[in-house]
Amino acid sequence: MSSCSSGGSTSFALVCPQCGISCKNISMKTIFHQVRFPEILDIETGSYYYCADKSCSVGYFSQEEKVIFKNQLKIFTELKNNKLCYCFDINTEQYVDSLKDGTAETIKNFVIQKTKVGDCACEIRNPSGQCCLANFKQLEKTLNLDK
């Protein structure tokens, strides 16, 4: 693991009330940096989970069944455009292109290095609250499967 502080060591899972996938527990700090005004005023502190399925309209939901939709999040457009790294503004498309022209290594190393020294902000910028490097890993997995 990198030294990126986000993600947390204790992650509990709960099933999304809409799509049924298993969702990870996220911090209130992530919620308060992600939800738009005025919806943010209605948020009560509790145990919240993030639905990572892009086709599902549910963004966050709590154990108390409070639901915040993805279109109520500040990064909704970025999410729809498949943002890969929210901290350093890298799109999935850009990274896929860089894999073709051989600059992917440079980009990834930049993110790894910044993450190591703590210059990332995944916990507040990434809607999942998780380290953006997880997105890179996931993408690489997907690309390998397609081969």
Ligand SMILES: [Zn+2]
């Ligand atoms: Zn869902």
